[in-house]
Amino acid sequence: MILLKKLTLKSFLSHEKTEINFSENEKVLIDGASGAGKSSIFDSILWNLYGQSRAENRALIRKGAKKGSVCLELTRRELNKAEEDTVIITRSITSVGKHSLEIAIQKRDNSRAALPLVGVRELQSWIDKDLIGASFLLFINSVAYVQGNTESFVSQTAPKRKELLLEIVKAEDYKNYYEKARKTLSELENKHSMASGRVLELKARLDDTCARIIDRSICLKTIQANTDSIKLLESKIKDLETKKTLLSSAIQTVVLISENIKTATANKDFVENMLAERKIDVSGKEKLVKVLGLIPNREEETKELNKNLKKLQESLYSANEQETKRNEFFSKKPTVNDYNFSQIDRLKRDIEKILSKPICPSGEKCPYSGDHTVKINDLRDQIHQCEETITKEGIALANWSIESAKLPPPIFIKGIMEEIEKTSAGLRKFESESIQQKSLQKDLDNIIGIESKIPELENNLAEKMAHLKKLEEQKAEAEKLTKPEEFVAVDTEITTLRNEQKELNDGIIKATTILETIDKDEREIATLREKIDDLNKKELPEITEKMRKVELVKGAFGSKGIETIVIDYLLTSLESKINTILSRLCDFKIHLSTQKKSADMERDIEGLWITVENECGEEMSFENYSGGEKIRLIFAIAEGFSSLSKKRIGFKLIDEAILALDSNSLETFLEAVQEILEGTNQVLFISHIQDIKDLFDKSIIVTKHNGISKI
Numbered sequence: 186m187i188l189l190k191k192l193t194l195k196s197f198l199s200h201e202k203t204e205i206n207f208s209e210n211e212k213v214l215i216d217g218a219s220g221a222g223k224s225s226i227f228d229s230i231l232w233n234l235y236g237q238s239r240a241e242n243r244a245l246i247r248k249g250a251k252k253g254s255v256c257l258e259l260t261r262r263e264l265n266k267a268e269e270d271t272v273i274i275t276r277s278i279t280s281v282g283k284h285s286l287e288i289a290i291q292k293r294d295n296s297r298a299a300l301p302l303v304g305v306r307e308l309q310s311w312i313d314k315d316l317i318g319a320s321f322l323l324f325i326n327s328v329a330y331v332q333g334n335t336e337s338f339v340s341q342t343a344p345k346r347k348e349l350l351l352e353i354v355k356a357e358d359y360k361n362y363y364e365k366a367r368k369t370l371s372e373l374e375n376k377h378s379m380a381s382g383r384v385l386e387l388k389a390r391l392d393d394t395c396a397r398i399i400d401r402s403i404c405l406k407t408i409q410a411n412t413d414s415i416k417l418l419e420s421k422i423k424d425l426e427t428k429k430t431l432l433s434s435a436i437q438t439v440v441l442i443s444e445n446i447k448t449a450t451a452n453k454d455f456v457e458n459m460l461a462e463r464k465i466d467v468s469g470k471e472k473l474v475k476v477l478g479l480i481p482n483r484e485e486e487t488k489e490l491n492k493n494l495k496k497l498q499e500s501l502y503s504a505n506e507q508e509t510k511r512n513e514f515f516s517k518k519p520t521v522n523d524y525n526f527s528q529i530d531r532l533k534r535d536i537e538k539i540l541s542k543p544i545c546p547s548g549e550k551c552p553y554s555g556d557h558t559v560k561i562n563d564l565r566d567q568i569h570q571c572e573e574t575i576t577k578e579g580i581a582l583a584n585w586s587i588e589s590a591k592l593p594p595p596i597f598i599k600g601i602m603e604e605i606e607k608t609s610a611g612l613r614k615f616e617s618e619s620i621q622q623k624s625l626q627k628d629l630d631n632i633i634g635i636e637s638k639i640p641e642l643e644n645n646l647a648e649k650m651a652h653l654k655k656l657e658e659q660k661a662e663a664e665k666l667t668k669p670e671e672f673v674a675v676d677t678e679i680t681t682l683r684n685e686q687k688e689l690n691d692g693i694i695k696a697t698t699i700l701e702t703i704d705k706d707e708r709e710i711a712t713l714r715e716k717i718d719d720l721n722k723k724e725l726p727e728i729t730e731k732m733r734k735v736e737l738v739k740g741a742f743g744s745k746g747i748e749t750i751v752i753d754y755l756l757t758s759l760e761s762k763i764n765t766i767l768s769r770l771c772d773f774k775i776h777l778s779t780q781k782k783s784a785d786m787e788r789d790i791e792g793l794w795i796t797v798e799n800e801c802g803e804e805m806s807f808e809n810y811s812g813g814e815k816i817r818l819i820f821a822i823a824e825g826f827s828s829l830s831k832k833r834i835g836f837k838l839i840d841e842a843i844l845a846l847d848s849n850s851l852e853t854f855l856e857a858v859q860e861i862l863e864g865t866n867q868v869l870f871i872s873h874i875q876d877i878k879d880l881f882d883k884s885i886i887v888t889k890h891n892g893i894s895k896i
Contacts (some may be wrong), residue, residue, distance in 0.1 A: 186835040187317065189230075189867055190271060193260040196250035197232075198225040198893040205885065210261075212868040214878055216536070217887035222894030223871045226887070227378055227840050229328060233257040233276050234312060236286070236305075237320040248892070252279045261316070272316060284732025285492055288312075318833050322348050327826035329838040338822050339815075348777060350752065350759075353826070361744035370735045377728045382718050391713040394706045401703055404696040409694075411689040418686045425679045432672040435663065440658040453649040460642045466518045467636045472628050480622045483615040490615070494608045497601060504596040511592060532568045535562055556589075710722035735832070752779060756793075763825035770817040772800035772851050795822075820854075824889045835866035841873070851876060 189207040194200040199222040207213075229247075232238040233255040238245060246253035254277035262269040271291040278284050286308045288300040302308050313320055325331050326349065338346060380446045426703040539557050760777045767773055774794040780789045797818065798804050810818065827837065839861075854877055862868055862880065872878060883896050 186262050186866070188259075188262070188831060188835045189869075190260045191256075192226070193256040194226070194232065195255075196228050196247040196253040197229050197255055198222065198245055198247065199245060199889060200225055200229075200896075201893045203894065205896065207867060210866050211883065212870070212881055214881035214884035215869060215871045215887060216884045218879065218889075219873070221887040221889045223887045224840055225894065227329065227331065227838050227869070227871065229255045230257060230838065231321075231325070231331070233274055234317060235324070236276060236309065236432070237321050241283060243280060243282055245278060248282055248459055250280075252277055254278075261318075273297075274312070275697060283409055290873065299396065316617070319730070320349075320352060323352050323826070325326035325825055328821075328834050328836070329840075330823060331840055333839075335832060337819050338826065339795060339819060343790075343794050346793035347791065349826075352575040353755065360740045363739060365740060366735050370732060371737060373728055373732045377725065380725050380728060382721055384717055384725070387713050387717050387720070391710060391717070394713070398703055398706050401700065404700050404703075407696045408693050411692045415686055415689050415693075416782050418682050422679055422682050422686070425675055428670065429675045429679065432668060432675065435487045436669070436672065438846055438852075439660060440665045442656055443664055446653065448657045448661060449653040453653055454644065456642060456646045456649055460639065460646060463642065465633050466634055467639070470629070470632045470636070473625060473632065477622065477625050477629065480618060480625075483618055487619075488614065490608050490612050494605065494612065496716065497608060499606045501598065501605065502602060503599045504598045507596060508591065508598065511595065516591065517585075519578060519585050522574075522578065525575045525578075529568050529571045532564050532571070536564050539564075606696050634771065634806070640707070690882075759825050762828050764823045766824045767817065767821040768856060769857050770821060771814065773814070774798045775818070775822070817854075820857070824857070837861065837865045837868050838866065839873040855880070 188209060191207065192203075192205045196202075203226075205226070215226060217223050219326050228238045232245065234257070236242075254275060256273065256275045258543040259274070260269060260270045263274050270293070273291060275287045276285070284305060286305045288302075288308055290300060290313070294642045300308065300311065301312060305369065317324065319327065321599065322336060322341075324344075325334055325336060342347070527646045539561055757777065758775050760775060763775050763777075767775060774797070776798065778794050778796070780791060781794050782788075783790055796804050798812065851874070858870075858877065859880060870877065878884070887894055888894055889895075
């Protein structure tokens with residue numbers, strides 16, 4: 186059951202911030218002056234649950250605000266369960282038209298979790314189907330009596346009224362069950378068709394397999410006969426192979442001896458060639474000995490030249506060192522600068538020039554000539570400095586000249602180098618003669634070595650020739666034992682017998698393969714018969730039985746099945762409930778029907794038709810009744826619908842449901858309202874009629890000040 190727990194309005198219509206807490210089994214009157222904002226409370230509940238109201242969404246925002254929102258907390262208690270939770274629905278709209286919807290579930294331990302759905306559409310669908318279990322249209326015709334409701338049940342078309350009735354009985358679930366049964370039946374029909382086709386296919390394979398099986402005994406006889414023939418052939422081939430081996434052995438002996446002769450001949454030729462080459466090499470021995478005798482021994486002369494060369498190189502080193510010292514000494518020769526003499530002459534001329542000028546009696550105070558004595562003294566000092574410099578330079582040069590006289594005289598280095606080159610040339614000549622002598626001696630030593638091996642080569646050649654002669658004799662003896670024509674004949678006969686043997690083996694293999702095929706076919710026949718029996722006796726009957734059951738389910742949830750039975754039952758119950766309520770208000774009766782004949786009386790039209798019968802038993806259309814009579818009819822029908830959803834929704838909203846009634850009608854209406862209050866857990870009632878107000882112990886007063894509604 187769903188009950189109201191708390192309602193919070195923020196900047197919604199004329200309400201700036203309004204909070205209302207609801208208790209279980211509470212009947213509350215919403216009271217206040219007209220325009221105070223009473224109906225806005227009902228509007229907020231409808232808008233929170235369905236996003237629909239009497240005004241366009243952005244018009245719901247209180248003037249001056251940028252966002253309006255409504256938060257509704259509902260207690261949700263499952264039937265036959267003590268467990269309950271709180272559903273918190275928050276819906277908001279901004280001034281730019283952004284619409285948002287949030288739903289959270291709060292457990293008894295105050296833990297809260299958002300509903301795992303995405304988007305306003307999915308959340309709204311959850312409210313309609315899973316939470317309230319009613320569409321907006323059904324809600325305002327069974328739970329909420331909205332002021333000026335233009336979408337009342339009686340104002341709907343017959344098909345639309347039937348849709349509301351079907352919504353109450355959850356006809357959409359029946360359609361889903363029907364569609365599921367239809368799909369299941371289609372799948373089963375496909376399975377049945379496939380299984381039947383499989384049976385036909387298996388039978389065709391069974392017929393083909395039975396047709397190709399041949400007599401097993403024919404194959405067995407062929408295998409036995411071929412096996413016996415192969416044994417006889419193997420005996421003949423064995424004898425021929427022995428004879429062939431003997432003939433082949435003689436031929437192989439001749440071939441082997443021939444190869445040995447070829448090798449021996451090659452060895453003999455190699456030794457002969459080598460012996461001839463060695464004899465040629467030895468023939469130049471006497472000439473080589475004579476040449477060696479003509480080359481003199483220069484060993485002592487070479488030693489003497491090396492000794493002289495060493496002394497010359499030492500002399501050259503000493504001369505270079507002495508020359509370096511002389512060059513270094515002469516590079517440090519002091520210089521006498523002629524500039525100093527020229528400078529002295531110039532300074533003396535300057536003094537004479539000054540002395541030749543007249544002297545002013547005023548002395549140094551003269552502004553023109555000044556003091557000549559100072560200038561002359563200065564020039565004489567400069568002359569003295571130059572003379573000292575000349576004296577120092579002269580002394581340094583005299584000392585250097587004394588030291589230069591002590592130096593040893595210069596050595597003639599070029600003569601030493603010429604001697605070194607002459608000695609080196611002699612050494613190179615002696616070295617060349619020595620190299621030539623050593624090379625000739627080496628050649629002589631080689632010739633002597635070769636000469637010592639000639640007897641050995643001659644003995645080796647004799648042995649090779651004797652071995653070759655022996656091999657040629659063995660070949661002649663072996664050729665007498667070979668019979669090439671007989672060998673070819675034996676080999677040809679063996680080949681012929683082996684071909685016959687292969688044909689017999691092929692025959693055995695073929696017969697064996699046929700036997701294996703027969704075994705495989707026999708196993709396949711047994712398998713096919715087993716599969717056919719399984720399909721005919723198990724699978725097809727099971728599918729057929731399932732099809733029968735699903736067909737029953739499909740029919741049950743079809744348009745002529747459970748839905749029709751439930752609607753007929755519900756229609757009778759609804760009609761009885763409406764007429765029971767209506768009997769307390771007036772003497773009218775209502776008849777409900779789901780079919781009506783067309784104008785041509787040839788077909789039935791589906792819908793929900795309402796026929797009203799007045800106290801005189803006359804049937805009149807709803808539009809022909811007065812305002813008060815219409816109020817009674819609408820109220821009775823709405824209460825009839827409400828009775829069908831009481832188990833799920835435990836609250837009711839009634840806004841100005843009673844208007845335009847006389848005192849007698851009001852009295853009976855009050856009895857009906859009292860029954861509603863007693864039979865409903867929570868009731869919110871808006872009315873300006875004092876008699877209605879007197880029925881409530883608790884009321885909420887709504888006031889408005891400066892355009893803002895408060896409670």
